Amino acid sequence: MRAAADVPPYDAARAEAAVRELLLAVGEDPEREGLRDTPARVARAYQEIFAGLRQEPEDVLTTTFDIGHEEMVLVRDIEVYSTCEHHLVPFHGVAHVGYIPSTEGRITGLSKLARLVEVYARRPQVQERLTTQIADAMVRILEPRGVLVVVECEHLCMSMRGVRKPGSRTVTSAVRGIMQNATTRAEAMSLVMGR
């Protein structure tokens, strides 16, 4: 995995040319009225969809407060839109991100947890890596006593093509530190499931 600093600048012209080629390859006419602006439009959309390649978790997990809260903090149902790296089609669903702060009670802004999810979701991904990367970034930056990340997504590569099983959801989790302790983990999971 390349660090953000080593990722070359986004090449919109190259993306545009590639989309035009793709349209030709599937038998479309990229000059017809409805498609004329599509390569440029898709190139702009891809820049947004893959913006996370040029971001590091340190860019977003910045604000930390010492408010002395040492108990579990869990943000549930963070909307996730990511792109399956095998088929370049979306997978989408929710992430639940929880942690138990360090004993000094170092916590981060709640929105920063959602931003962290975005940094890793806006890359070509597999769900397992997305889940692990979120958890490991929290461990590294917040130095909490425990972390739990659960991601539940529907993969369009399984719904709209291939095996064609719309509605199936894949659940992945990553558990670090004292969240691995059975009681703590059970408390966190009951908060995740309690909707």
Ligand SMILES: Nc1nc2c(ncn2[C@@H]2O[C@H](COP(=O)(O)OP(=O)(O)OP(=O)(O)O)[C@@H](O)[C@H]2O)c(=O)[nH]1
């Ligand atoms: N573990 C994992 N697998 C994924 C993820 N996204 C897509 N896949 C799977 O990646 C696999 C790629 O399999 P291949 O056999 O190389 O590709 P394919 O012929 O298009 O496979 P089908 O989707 O079964 O038609 C498929 O089984 C997908 O369901 C993910 O996030 N995690």
Ligand SMILES: [Zn+2]
């Ligand atoms: Zn896929």
